[in-house]
Amino acid sequence: MTRQPGPLSRHVAACVASLAIVCAPDAHAERADRYKPTNVESDRMNYDDLKQVNVFTGSVVLTRGTITMRGDRLVLQQDAEGYQYGTANGRLASFRQKRDGIDEWVEGYGEEVHYDGKTERLRFTGRAKVRRLEGTRVVDEIEGAVIVYDSRTEQYEVEGGTAAGPAVTGGRVRVVIQPRLGDGAAAAPAPSPGGAARPGAGPAVAPRPAEPR
Numbered sequence: 639m640t641r642q643p644g645p646l647s648r649h650v651a652a653c654v655a656s657l658a659i660v661c662a663p664d665a666h667a668e669r670a671d672r673y674k675p676t677n678v679e680s681d682r683m684n685y686d687d688l689k690q691v692n693v694f695t696g697s698v699v700l701t702r703g704t705i706t707m708r709g710d711r712l713v714l715q716q717d718a719e720g721y722q723y724g725t726a727n728g729r730l731a732s733f734r735q736k737r738d739g740i741d742e743w744v745e746g747y748g749e750e751v752h753y754d755g756k757t758e759r760l761r762f763t764g765r766a767k768v769r770r771l772e773g774t775r776v777v778d779e780i781e782g783a784v785i786v787y788d789s790r791t792e793q794y795e796v797e798g799g800t801a802a803g804p805a806v807t808g809g810r811v812r813v814v815i816q817p818r819l820g821d822g823a824a825a826a827p828a829p830s831p832g833g834a835a836r837p838g839a840g841p842a843v844a845p846r847p848a849e850p851r
Contacts, residue, residue: 669738671703672755676722678714691715700724704736704743707753721756733760735789743771746787760787768794781812 681696692714694700700707700714710728717723726733727750734745749764762768762785769779786795798810 671705671735674703676700676702676714678712680712689715690717698726700726704734706732706734707751708732709751717756719756722753723755724753726751730765733762741773742777744787744789745769745771746785748785758789760789761785762787777816779814 678692678694678698678700680694680698682694684693684695685691686693692712694712694714695710698707698709698712700712707724707726709726709731712724712726714722714724730747730749731751732745732747733751733753734743736743746760746762746766746768748762748766750762752761754760763783766783766785767779767781768785768787770777780794780796782796782798784795784797787793796811796813
């Protein structure tokens with residue numbers, strides 16, 4: 639039976655999707671990737687020509703343009719239209735892809751990662767984490783039991799739950815959004831009445847709101 643997200647999880651997922659649209663520049667996954675050849679390295683391969691299914695095992699690395707997909711095992715299938723579908727799993731499988739036209743990357747991790755080449759949707763399950771990077775700087779980071787990322791619409795669906803493990807999120811969705819300061823924002827906080835600001839001090843952090851009872 640599929641676990642349905644609770645009201646709080648649905649609310650957080652909606653908020654994250656909205657934030658992704660508002661805060662992220664107008665860019666999508668690298669469009670040229672769909673026209674690049676797929677390369678796979680692994681220790682072993684089993685190919686079923688009738689079903690058009692490849693099964694790779696042992697330190698699997700798939701690359702296609704800017705896409706990199708890793709796992710202990712990868713099942714790769716291609717339909718009659720030429721679209722590819724990959725499912726990687728292992729201790730922690732991963733997916734990484736550049737965003738089109740800008741120096742930004744989206745990367746995600748999970749015990750299982752499924753990529754749908756036709757809809758360009760990714761599904762991460764089990765200790766799932768997705769983050770967006772500007773160069774090497776992490777801009778946004780999301781953790782949950784299940785994360786679905788649509789690279790065409792730049793939207794996320796996030797669900798908490800025990801599948802994420804108590805050591806990761808405690809059964810709740812976790813979101814970290816870095817501040818985006820405009821060019822006119824102050825470079826450093828103003829000195830307090832009691833004295834000068836401490837050199838290197840970062841911006842003040844607002845207190846965390848109390849958990850709802």
